Amino acid sequence: GAVVSQHPSWVICKSGTSVKIECRSLDFQATTMFWYRQFPKQSLMLMATSNEGSKATYEQGVEKDKFLINHASLTLSTLTVTSAHPEDSSFYICSANSGPTDTQYFGPGTRLTVL
Amino acid sequence: RKEVEQDPGPFNVPEGATVAFNCTYSNSASQSFFWYRQDCRKEPKLLMSVYSSGNEDGRFTAQLNRASQYISLLIRDSKLSDSATYLCVVNRGDSWGKLQFGAGTQVVVTP
Numbered sequence: 001g002a003v004v005s006q007h008p009s010w011v012i013c014k015s016g017t018s019v020k021i022e023c024r025s026l027d028f029q030a031t032t033m034f035w036y037r038q039f040p041k042q043s044l045m046l047m048a049t050s051n052e053g054s055k056a057t058y059e060q061g062v063e064k065d066k067f068l069i070n071h072a073s074l075t076l077s078t079l080t081v082t083s084a085h086p087e088d089s090s091f092y093i094c095s096a097n098s099g100p101t102d103t104q105y106f107g108p109g110t111r112l113t114v115l
Numbered sequence: 116r117k118e119v120e121q122d123p124g125p126f127n128v129p130e131g132a133t134v135a136f137n138c139t140y141s142n143s144a145s146q147s148f149f150w151y152r153q154d155c156r157k158e159p160k161l162l163m164s165v166y167s168s169g170n171e172d173g174r175f176t177a178q179l180n181r182a183s184q185y186i187s188l189l190i191r192d193s194k195l196s197d198s199a200t201y202l203c204v205v206n207r208g209d210s211w212g213k214l215q216f217g218a219g220t221q222v223v224v225t226p
Binding site: 032034041042043044045046049091093097100101102103104106107108109111 | 117119123147149156157158159160161202206211212213214215216217218219
């Protein structure tokens with residue numbers, strides 16, 4: 001149980017385009033989903049926290065207008081990277097939990113390359 | 116100063132040997148502690164939670180020292196499949212689910 005999927009698993013796009021990444025909890029209802037970014041040889045950095053039906057909470061330094069998060073249902077959250085630039089190339093990972101707990105279930109990640 | 120610091124390694128370990136490594140954390144408000152493993156280009160997977168009294172899961176033993184704010188992981192009888200990057204993770208203490216990750220310690224088990 002507790003499976004989280006992400007789509008796409010990898011994407012290559014041109015600079016200036018927008019990319020949408022989906023995160024789904026397949027067998028549980030995710031009250032909270034988290035979006036992380038990981039650059040090579042660095043730690044995962046929390047970008048934002050999203051709760052179903054409410055606005056996402058962004059971490060300091062993360063531009064909310066650039067990284068649009070929608071959590072429309074208890075099983076789906078999306079991250080849209082708008083006007084992507086090469087410096088946005090990274091590994092984006094979502095996670096989900098189903099209550100007031102630190103236990104999180106991670107998606108397999110999306111590798112974004114912006115040319 | 117990083118909030119969670121780890122020796123990046125790599126720790127080169129002969130198969131069957133024991134390896135141990137630590138991480139330190141700076142946030143005294145942290146209440147939950149974990150070790151995750153991350154394989155190359157994959158998502159992190161929970162290895163074990165770390166409890167104040169120390170805990171063991173098979174060949175893996177974790178210890179927590181709150182006074183000195185460090186966490187350790189020991190792997191006994193290393194297997195080739197233990198080769199991975201081990202991430203030290205603590206919660207931020209301000210709300211559920213907000214985790215801080217170390218950059219990881221790489222372990223390479225050799226035949």
